[in-house]
Each structure stands twice: as structure tokens, then as C-alpha cells.
Amino acid sequence: xxxxxxxxxxxIAGVSPATASRVLSGNPATSPEARARVEAAVEExxxxxxxxxxxxxxxKTDSIALLISDVRNPYFSDLAHAVEQHARAAGLMTFxxxxxxxxxxxxxxxxxxLSRRVDGMIVVPQGLGEQAxxxxxxMRRIVDSEIPMVFVDxxxxxxxxxxxxxxxxxxxxxxxxxxxxxxxxxIAFIGGPKHASTAxxxxxxxxxxxxxxGLPTDAALHxxxxxxxxxxxxxxxxxxxxxxxxxxxxxxxxxxxxGALKVWRELRAKVGTDFSVVAFDEVDALLMHDPPIATISHxxxxxxxxxxQALLAVIRQEEADPLELVSSFTLRPSVATAPPENAVxxxxxxx
Amino acid sequence: xxxxxxxxxxxIAGVSPATASRVLSGNPATSPEARARVEAAVEExxxxxxxxxxxxxxxKTDSIALLISDVRNPYFSDLAHAVEQHARAAGLMTFxxxxxxxxxxxxxxxxxxLSRRVDGMIVVPQGLGEQAxxxxxxMRRIVDSEIPMVFVDxxxxxxxxxxxxxxxxxxxxxxxxxxxxxxxxxIAFIGGPKHASTAxxxxxxxxxxxxxxGLPTDAALHxxxxxxxxxxxxxxxxxxxxxxxxxxxxxxxxxxxxGALKVWRELRAKVGTDFSVVAFDEVDALLMHDPPIATISHxxxxxxxxxxQALLAVIRQEEADPLELVSSFTLRPSVATAPPENAVxxxxxxx
DNA sequence: TTGTAGGCGTTATCAG
DNA sequence: CTGATAACGCCTACAA
Numbered sequence: 251x252x253x254x255x256x257x258x259x260x261x262i263a264g265v266s267p268a269t270a271s272r273v274l275s276g277n278p279a280t281s282p283e284a285r286a287r288v289e290a291a292v293e294e295x296x297x298x299x300x301x302x303x304x305x306x307x308x309x310k311t312d313s314i315a316l317l318i319s320d321v322r323n324p325y326f327s328d329l330a331h332a333v334e335q336h337a338r339a340a341g342l343m344t345f346x347x348x349x350x351x352x353x354x355x356x357x358x359x360x361x362x363x364l365s366r367r368v369d370g371m372i373v374v375p376q377g378l379g380e381q382a383x384x385x386x387x388x389m390r391r392i393v394d395s396e397i398p399m400v401f402v403d404x405x406x407x408x409x410x411x412x413x414x415x416x417x418x419x420x421x422x423x424x425x426x427x428x429x430x431x432x433x434x435x436x437i438a439f440i441g442g443p444k445h446a447s448t449a450x451x452x453x454x455x456x457x458x459x460x461x462x463x464g465l466p467t468d469a470a471l472h473x474x475x476x477x478x479x480x481x482x483x484x485x486x487x488x489x490x491x492x493x494x495x496x497x498x499x500x501x502x503x504x505x506x507x508x509g510a511l512k513v514w515r516e517l518r519a520k521v522g523t524d525f526s527v528v529a530f531d532e533v534d535a536l537l538m539h540d541p542p543i544a545t546i547s548h549x550x551x552x553x554x555x556x557x558x559q560a561l562l563a564v565i566r567q568e569e570a571d572p573l574e575l576v577s578s579f580t581l582r583p584s585v586a587t588a589p590p591e592n593a594v595x596x597x598x599x600x601x
Numbered sequence: 602x603x604x605x606x607x608x609x610x611x612x613i614a615g616v617s618p619a620t621a622s623r624v625l626s627g628n629p630a631t632s633p634e635a636r637a638r639v640e641a642a643v644e645e646x647x648x649x650x651x652x653x654x655x656x657x658x659x660x661k662t663d664s665i666a667l668l669i670s671d672v673r674n675p676y677f678s679d680l681a682h683a684v685e686q687h688a689r690a691a692g693l694m695t696f697x698x699x700x701x702x703x704x705x706x707x708x709x710x711x712x713x714x715l716s717r718r719v720d721g722m723i724v725v726p727q728g729l730g731e732q733a734x735x736x737x738x739x740m741r742r743i744v745d746s747e748i749p750m751v752f753v754d755x756x757x758x759x760x761x762x763x764x765x766x767x768x769x770x771x772x773x774x775x776x777x778x779x780x781x782x783x784x785x786x787x788i789a790f791i792g793g794p795k796h797a798s799t800a801x802x803x804x805x806x807x808x809x810x811x812x813x814x815g816l817p818t819d820a821a822l823h824x825x826x827x828x829x830x831x832x833x834x835x836x837x838x839x840x841x842x843x844x845x846x847x848x849x850x851x852x853x854x855x856x857x858x859x860g861a862l863k864v865w866r867e868l869r870a871k872v873g874t875d876f877s878v879v880a881f882d883e884v885d886a887l888l889m890h891d892p893p894i895a896t897i898s899h900x901x902x903x904x905x906x907x908x909x910q911a912l913l914a915v916i917r918q919e920e921a922d923p924l925e926l927v928s929s930f931t932l933r934p935s936v937a938t939a940p941p942e943n944a945v946x947x948x949x950x951x952x
Numbered sequence: 953t954t955g956t957a958g959g960c961g962t963t964a965t966c967a968g
Numbered sequence: 969c970t971g972a973t974a975a976c977g978c979c980t981a982c983a984a
Contacts, residue, residue, distance in 0.1 A: 255976095256977065256978065257978095265954080265955090266956080267955090267978080268954070268979080268980080271978065271979055271980085272979090275978095279953060280953075280954090281953060281954085296742045296745060298712060298742070298746070299978075300716055300718070301716035301717045301718075302652075302654075302656055302716075302717060302976090302978090303657055303960090303976070303977035303978045304977080304979075305960095305978095306651075306654055306657065306960045306977080306978070306979090307959080307960055307977090307980075308960095308978085308979065321678045321685070321697070322679060322682050327678050331672050331673050331701070334699050334701075338706070343709060345696040345698070346697040346698065347695075348682065350686070355689070362652065362664065365651055365652035367651075395649070511889065534884075535884075535885035535888075538886045538887070538890040539889040539891070540889075540891025540892075606962085607961065616970080616971090617970070618961090618972095619963080619971060620971075622962065622963055623963090623970090625962095626962095630970085632970085635969080635970085650961085651961050654961035654976090655963075657961080657962070658962050658963040658975075658976050659963065660976095953984105954983100955982100955983085956982085956983080956984095957982085958980090958981090958982100959980095959981105960977105961976105963975090965972105966974105967971090968972100
């Protein structure tokens with residue numbers, strides 16, 4: 251296939267493989283003449299060094315792996331873009347892997363990347379268990395291998411690696427204060443899966459924000475989704491049929507919000523009139539919706555940059571600055587301020 | 602780091618490295634006893650084989666590279682998802698690279714992947730020149746290396762590798778017929794960049810569809826965008842200010858359509874009333890728009906599947922069926938059927 | 953400045 | 969079925 255090796259280059263250039271290698275790796279101990287001849291030979295043969303063989307001896311590969319939860323979720327593709335551009339600026343190639351919200355797919359990718367000796371990994375970890383999620387045994391093995399690794403967006407509560415996460419409490423405070431000032435009292439929450447730390451964080455911040463605003467928390471107003479479109483659709487139906495008739499709902503990510511909005515449209519439920527909706531993640535689909543949906547958004551660009559910086563610090567064995575990203579809340583009056591008086595729910599009429 | 606090698610495993614298991622290797626690679630020429638002991642040793646040591654070294658000897662790596670143009674474009678992330686799932690079903694790991702619509706980034710990724718000896722590549726090629734785009738010299742080198750490769754979505758007119766592309770003529774015929782039957786006569790086109798073959802194909806199909814419907818083609822009604830959001834915004838302003846006052850516009854991809862819609866919203870131009878819009882790519886943002894935008898969509902799932910199949914055929918050196926995917930057209934009446942009588946344009950009133 | 957001679961971790965070959 | 973041995977492509981002492 252690409253059978254041309256450094257020996258071929260050396261032969262054509264009339265030098266030894268060692269000299270050719272030195273030229274190729276920029277070793278100063280080379281004569282200008284040797285350099286010229288080797289470079290000519292490389293050009294002539296179209297030689298591309300075999301990274302496998304190279305990193306068998308040396309160790310740096312100038313590449314990192316990035317594992318995201320779901321390529322099709324704009325939240326993660328924005329993150330991927332940010333990571334990729336910052337890594338590139340630092341001279342690192344990024345290989346993107348898609349876990350598809352599945353820990354087995356995560357494990358395959360990470361194991362393959364580890365065995366291919368990337369210089370480090372930036373991972374949105376796929377958890378298994380309760381609460382913030384717990385590591386798979388493969389994840390533990392990979393962490394034990396001591397490859398430089400940072401978590402981004404999510405964490406695992408039983409693994410101690412540097413992590414870049416966002417904090418949504420302030421934004422939820424604002425959102426709920428806005429809803430309350432418009433008369434909303436029963437606010438539902440469509441949350442994420444137990445294995446994702448972000449789901450837990452958002453859920454807790456939601457409860458805390460209710461309390462901070464003097465509203466009662468109620469487990470019955472919490473729907474456990476899985477961050478994917480289909481569960482948002484389920485949540486939408488659950489919301490409409492809820493016996494407590496909540497007048498507003500906060501949805502913990504964009505795919506679920508989109509799933510929910512599609513259901514509501516089908517059922518002719520009037521978002522923003524019958525009830526109010528606030529969703530995490532500022533994506534085009536939510537802004538284009540009629541009426542536009544209020545959103546709580548993280549700064550993915552900053553998150554990606556921070557993740558790359560943190561990883562570089564680990565690779566260089568420096569101290570990493572402990573970073574915390576705070577989400578911001580964007581209120582779109584047409585939606586979040588819809589008073590519950592208009593709500594079908596509060597009148598007991600439901601599709 | 603992961604210093605445990607197959608020799609350690611062999612030592613613990615009390616067999617030779619060769620035997621350990623056979624067990625690990627599923628070679629049938631192994632005794633049950635050897636298998637058991639090796640597996641126990643692997644478990645005990647947490648051994649992970651070094652893929653670098655492995656593929657230095659063998660050649661298969663059970664992995665492929667996928668290069669897409671833009672991770673943040675839902676069109677490509679859907680494609681990535683499809684490719685990844687089908688490759689996974691075929692036992693192949695997928696490494697995703699983001700060209701970011703930039704041929705230099707493409708070249709870096711492909712060169713790195715080639716040197717890491719993936720088994721094959723599925724590429725949305727980034728062209729350079731005129732028309733369907735022309736290959737970079739790195740692309741040529743990579744093709745010359747004879748690594749199994751297929752193009753998907755786009756092609757390069759000076760490179761002959763199997764390619765999976767879509768054909769939009771029928772869909773555009775339908776769209777323009779629908780527009781015409783609603784009285785539209787001057788239809789604008791916001792197209793893609795010259796280096797993308799899809800841009801050329803869609804532009805030609807647009808002209809052909811006009812002719813097929815007995816409408817004149819007019820270069821003045823064509824705006825050259827670049828498939829990214831910002832150029833869609835430019836196109837939107839161009840459209841509103843156009844001296845010929847077209848009453849409908851077809852936009853060649855979703856990011857440009859979204860950019861355009863945002864501008865029109867800001868300027869209070871009434872999409873679907875003042876003028877009609879049809880856009881390529883069925884993405885949530887276009888469906889959520891008020892009113893929903895008519896879309897022309899390809900089946901990305903089928904495209905991804907076909908690309909994986911074609912690549913597998915190349916890898917196995919089989920004949921690949923020359924595949925051609927036809928795009929499907931979804932007409933959403935509320936928009937595409939808006940009669941031009943309502944158009945601000947035809948009345949000469951423009952924001 | 954250059955060449956020679958190992959060796960990185962694995963698998964293919966060949967003899968037993 | 970197993971074990972020794974060589975080789976994959978490259979890099980790096982070490983010696984010249």
C-alpha cells in the first residue's frame with residue numbers, strides 16, 4: 251500500500267536510514283547536504299512516515315482523543331468544534347469518537363485510542379450507576395494506565411481526574427424567579443439520566459432554585475428522561491397528563507426539548523400560551539420555534555478551551571487551575587412570562 | 602504508562618509469547634488449558650494489547666477514518682452517526698475528523714490517519730479549484746498510497762475513487778413546479794462554494810429544473826454562498842435588495858438557510874407571506890421555524906450505510922456497485938405554496 | 953556529522 | 969498444539 255519506508259528514502263538519498271531519520275525528525279546533527287538530499291528523496295517518493303512504528307519507539311504522537319456523548323446533539327458538536335480548534339492551535343490533532351450515550355461504545359473508543367497511544371484524552375464520561383454515575387471497569391483500567399485525561403461537561407463521582415463542568419444554579423434561579431413573578435407556582439422538570447452528572451446537577455439546582463424562590467419542591471413534578479429526543483416526547487405527554495397540572499416546565503437538554511415540542515405541536519398544545527417552557531442549550535431549533543423558547547446555555551467555546559488547557563496542563567504535569575463554568579440564562583419574554591392564567595392546565599382542560 | 606506487555610502475560614501464564622499471542626488473536630491452534638491460563642493472566646494484569654505494535658506486523662487495524670466538512674452542521678453529524686453505527690456493526694471503529702470546510706484541516710487529518718494505518722477512509726472531500734473542486738496535493742498523495750477510500754456526499758472531479766453522492770434534480774423539479782403552480786416566476790438561488798461538487802450539482806439541477814418548467818434561467822438570480830451560516834445571512838440581504846424582486850428563494854443548505862432566516866426575522870421580513878423559501882436539508886431548526894420551511898432532504902442514514910458498504914467492498918477488493926442516491930423532497934404547503942401576490946417584492950415594497 | 957546495531961510489542965513462519 | 973526466531977518501520981545509543 252504505502253510500502254515506501256525510511257529505508258527507501260535513505261537509499262535514494264544515498265545516506266543511512268539513521269541519517270534520514272535525523273533529518274525527518276529535525277535533529278540538528280545533520281549536514282545541509284544530507285538534509286537536501288533526504289528532502290528531495292522524500293518528495294520524490296511521496297514518503298509518509300509510519301506513525302505506528304514511530305510511536306513504538308518515541309512516545310509523543312501529537313494527537314488527542316475526544317469522546318462526546320452524542321454527535322447529533324448540537325451541544326456536543328459545538329463542544330467538539332471548540333476542542334478541535336483549540337487543540338489544533340496547540341499543534342494537536344483531534345480524533346473524535348461518538349459514545350452515542352452508551353458506555354460500551356465509549357469503552358471501545360477509549361480502549362482503541364489508548365492502544366494507539368494518543369497523548370491524552372478529553373472525555374464526556376458515560377457513567378453507569380446511581381447519582382453522578384460510576385465508572386465502567388474499562389474506564390477504571392484506562393484511568394489506571396495514567397494516560398493524561400480530563401473530563402468535560404460530565405464527571406464520574408468515583409474517578410478523580412481534572413474536570414471541567416458547568417454550574418447551572420444561578421441560571422435556574424433566574425429562570426424560576428422569572429416564572430414565579432409571572433404567577434407560575436407548579437413548575438415541572440424533565441431531567442436527564444441518572445448516569446450523567448449533569449442530570450443530577452441540573453436537578454439539584456432546580457430544587458435549590460425552587461427553594462430559593464420560596465416554592466415547594468415536589469418529586470412528582472420530576473420526569474426522568476435520558477437526554478434523547480424520544481424521552482422528551484414521553485416527557486411532553488407526561489406533562490400534559492399530569493394530575494397537578496403544572497403551568498411551566500424546564501427541560502434539561504435540547505434534544506429532549508425538541509422531542510417535546512414536536513409532540514406538543516402534534517397535539518396542538520400551545521407552547522407559551524397554555525404553558526411556559528424553558529430549555530437547556532441554546533440551539534437554533536429552539537430559537538426558531540414559534541414562539542422562541544427561553545434557554546439556559548453554557549458557553550461551549552469556553553468549555554472546550556478550558557478542557558484543552560487542562561489537558562495540556564496534565565500532559566506537562568503542571569498544576570491545573572480549577573475551573574468552573576457558569577451557565578447563562580436567556581429569557582425570551584414571549585415564552586417565560588406567559589402567565590399561567592392562560593394555561594389549559596390550570597383550567598383543567600387538557601388535550 | 603501501560604507497561605504491561607504480552608511477554609508479561611506469557612510469563613504469568615507460563616507459556617511463550619507466541620502462544621499468548623495466539624490466544625489473544627483467537628487463533629484456533631490453542632489448547633483450552635493455554636487459553637484459560639492466558640486469559641487469567643490478562644485479567645490479572647489488566648493487559649491491553651498495543652495496537653501500534655500489532656498493526657506493525659499484521660496490517661488490519663479494524664478501524665476507519667471518517668472526514669466530514671463541518672461537525673456543527675446537522676447534515677454531517679447525521680451522516681457521521683450513520684457511518685459510525687454501520688461501521689460498528691461491521692466490527693470497525695470510526696475516528697471522526699472535522700475539516701471545518703478547510704482543505705488544510707482535511708489534509709492534516711487524512712495524513713495522520715494514513716500514517717496510523719486505518720483500514721480505510723470515508724471522506725467528504727474538500728476541494729480547491731473551480732467547478733466540482735480539485736484535489737490538494739496531499740489528497741493526491743493519499744489516493745496514490747492506495748489506501749481504501751470512498752468519497753461521500755461530495756466528489757472531486759480529478760480523482761477517481763468510488764463515491765456516494767446524491768442527485769437533486771427530481772426534487773428541484775418538484776419544488777419549482779410547486780412554486781410555479783402558485784404563480785412564482787422569478788426564483789432566486791442561494792448556492793454553495795465552487796469547491797464543493799454538491800454546490801455545482803444543486804446549481805445545475807436548479808437551472809435544469811427552471812428550464813424543465815419553462816422558466817428562464819438568470820445568473821443574476823444566483824447568489825454564491827459558502828454553505829456556512831454567515832453567507833446565508835448575506836444572501837438574505839442580497840435577496841431582499843434584489844432589483845428583480847424575486848418572490849421565492851431556494852437555499853442550498855441548512856446553515857445558510859438558518860443564517861438567512863435570522864436576518865429576515867430581524868428585518869421583519871415575513872417568510873411564507875412576503876416570499877417563499879425552500880431549503881436543502883431537513884433539520885429541526887427549519888421544521889420548528891414559523892412557518893415551517895419547505896425542505897429538500899437526502900436520506901443520510903442510507904448515504905452513511907452505502908458509504909460503509911462501498912468502503913468494505915473496496916477493502917475486500919470486490920466490485921462496488923456504482924451507487925447513486927436520489928434525494929427526496931418534502932413540500933410543506935404553508936410555505937412553498939405562498940402565492941407571490943402577497944410578496945412584498947412583487948409590489949416593489951421592500952424593508 | 954554519520955553509520956551500525958539493537959530494540960520498541962506484536963505476529964508470521966517454521967520447526968518440533 | 970507449542971516455542972524459538974525473525975521481522976514489521978522507526979528511533980537512538982554508541983562508536984567511528
